[in-house]
Amino acid sequence: MKFQSLTKKHIQLLKDILSPERVSSGQSNLDLHSIDQSHHPPSRPDAVLWPINAQEVSDILAFASQENIPVTAWGSGSSLEGNPIPVFKGLVLDFTYMNRILQIREKDFQADVEPGVIYQRLNTRLKHTGLFFAPDPGAHATIGGIIANNAGGIRSVRYGSARQNVLQIKVVLANGEQITAGSRSLKTSSGYDLLDLFVGSEGTLGLITEATVRLRGLPERSVAAIVSFPSVKMAAKAVFDIIRSGLEPAALELMDTNCIRLINREDSIGINESPSLFIEFYGVAKAQLEQEMDMVREISRHAGTNGFVSGIGDRDRNALLKARYELGEKIRRSHPGRTHIVLDVAVPISSFPKTVSFAKQESSVTDIPFYIFGHAGSGNLHLVLMGKTDDPTEWAAIDRINESIVEMAIRQGGTATGEHGVGIGKKKFMFTEHGTGLKWMHNIKKLLDPQGILNPGKIFPLSK
Numbered sequence: 001m002k003f004q005s006l007t008k009k010h011i012q013l014l015k016d017i018l019s020p021e022r023v024s025s026g027q028s029n030l031d032l033h034s035i036d037q038s039h040h041p042p043s044r045p046d047a048v049l050w051p052i053n054a055q056e057v058s059d060i061l062a063f064a065s066q067e068n069i070p071v072t073a074w075g076s077g078s079s080l081e082g083n084p085i086p087v088f089k090g091l092v093l094d095f096t097y098m099n100r101i102l103q104i105r106e107k108d109f110q111a112d113v114e115p116g117v118i119y120q121r122l123n124t125r126l127k128h129t130g131l132f133f134a135p136d137p138g139a140h141a142t143i144g145g146i147i148a149n150n151a152g153g154i155r156s157v158r159y160g161s162a163r164q165n166v167l168q169i170k171v172v173l174a175n176g177e178q179i180t181a182g183s184r185s186l187k188t189s190s191g192y193d194l195l196d197l198f199v200g201s202e203g204t205l206g207l208i209t210e211a212t213v214r215l216r217g218l219p220e221r222s223v224a225a226i227v228s229f230p231s232v233k234m235a236a237k238a239v240f241d242i243i244r245s246g247l248e249p250a251a252l253e254l255m256d257t258n259c260i261r262l263i264n265r266e267d268s269i270g271i272n273e274s275p276s277l278f279i280e281f282y283g284v285a286k287a288q289l290e291q292e293m294d295m296v297r298e299i300s301r302h303a304g305t306n307g308f309v310s311g312i313g314d315r316d317r318n319a320l321l322k323a324r325y326e327l328g329e330k331i332r333r334s335h336p337g338r339t340h341i342v343l344d345v346a347v348p349i350s351s352f353p354k355t356v357s358f359a360k361q362e363s364s365v366t367d368i369p370f371y372i373f374g375h376a377g378s379g380n381l382h383l384v385l386m387g388k389t390d391d392p393t394e395w396a397a398i399d400r401i402n403e404s405i406v407e408m409a410i411r412q413g414g415t416a417t418g419e420h421g422v423g424i425g426k427k428k429f430m431f432t433e434h435g436t437g438l439k440w441m442h443n444i445k446k447l448l449d450p451q452g453i454l455n456p457g458k459i460f461p462l463s464k
């Protein structure tokens with residue numbers, strides 16, 4: 001791909017479009033926007049811009065397409081596959097200042113927000129309404145980044161990922177044109193689904209400037225349990241049994257012994273040190289929740305549990321959830337001199353036990369520290385491998401492990417990425433997963449962004 005380099009004249013024109021203090025080519029700002037939370041190498045943009053409204057985004061994109069300059073959107077840079085890294089340099093559009101919660105329509109269970117709103121802030125604002133926004137990636141993520149990555153999180157087993165929680169978006173296309181996709185109705189059969197096209201497109205088809213998100217009712221009551229098993233394979237099999245039984249947990253998380261050990265050490269939680277499931281149910285009636293927990297107990301007994309702790313109080317549950325959210329950070333901290341890669345695949349639920357066993361077997365052939373966890377109820381597996389930062393042999397082994405697990409997941413009818421997106425790291429699997437469908441994705445990309453200026457170098461295998 002051939003793009004034009006940014007000149008001093010361009011910078012001056014951009015300062016005229018925005019205002020001088022919202023255009024920066026200072027080294028620290030370029031550094032801050034050169035890397036996300038993944039292992040992918042940094043790449044600095046030529047300038048960072050902070051728009052404050054859709055018209056400015058439109059003016060910037062019209063300018064960039066006229067001058068053939070790449071533009072990469074930036075939420076809070078918490079991606080795990082290099083999604084917002086500006087690999088072809090150019091402009092980064094940081095949505096930090098487009099962070100207004102525009103309207104909360106309690107009666108419709110909806111909120112209109114700008115893309116730079118951090119989802120935890122939205123949920124704090126919603127608390128008094130008894131409603132919440134369900135996608136929950138744990139990191140300090142923006143609504144724009146969550147929609148663009150189709151992010152999920154712990155509660156996706158019950159509420160789905162971003163796609164199931166966004167109704168309408170306003171988008172600026174590569175040429176600066178502004179469109180609305182979707183509707184505020186919960187149902188629609190009206191024409192092609194442009195909304196779904198933009199969700200998960202990682203800022204490669206258009207930039208989101210506003211979203212109407214769906215809100216859910218905060219649960220009246222909840223119950224939680226931690227169930228341990230002698231092996232990760234048995235724990236994964238229990239996940240399948242629980243889902244197959246028709247139970248609908250609000251969270252069903254798997255953590256292997258390494259994860260539990262780390263949580264015990266850092267948070268003094270005192271969980272049985274063997275592979276465990278964290279299970280949570282939401283409901284209205286106490287009796288119904290008790291019945292659901294009894295079923296889980298019975299299923300777990302059949303699956304060979306060696307520890308069942310239910311009736312966990314709010315304090316312990318919050319402590320455990322916090323520990324789970326911080327797991328990635330804890331893993332990184334406990335391996336100085338090593339760099340993490342977070343593998344993310346998803347498979348049909350019946351293939352989950354097999355996939356977990358395979359991931360463990362593949363990772364065990366080296367001495368590289370590894371951790372298996374995941375949003376098990378959605379068939380979503382994560383594996384963190386901690387490679388010695390400057391050891392090419394270890395990284396070659398990590399690449400092999402990564403490839404074999406992703407290819408195995410695809411063979412099971414699964415996907416190369418359950419929630420982190422394609423970014424840079426999963427490009428090489430796109431043809432294996434989509435076959436000739438990939439050509440049609442590329443045709444759509446060319447239609448909406450003929451010059452390829454939007455987040456170039458992502459999703460498509462030959463893009464760098």
Ligand SMILES: Cc1cc2nc3c(=O)[nH]c(=O)nc-3n(C[C@H](O)[C@H](O)[C@H](O)COP(=O)(O)OP(=O)(O)OC[C@H]3O[C@@H](n4cnc5c(N)ncnc54)[C@H](O)[C@@H]3O)c2cc1C
Pocket residue numbers: 036037072073074075076077078079080083084095115136137138139140141142143144145146147148149150151152153154202203204206207208209325328329419420455
């Ligand atoms: C510790 C940790 C835990 C995590 N856990 C989870 C998890 O459980 N589940 C999960 O799904 N993810 C998880 N993530 C990944 C990450 O938090 C999510 O992918 C999140 O949605 C990224 O949001 P962001 O605001 O940081 O976006 P960024 O990383 O800044 O950007 C993400 C992508 O969206 C594009 N983009 C940003 N804003 C816009 C916009 N307005 N319009 C169009 N495109 C845009 C960017 O170009 C980029 O391609 C985790 C990350 C960390 C660090």
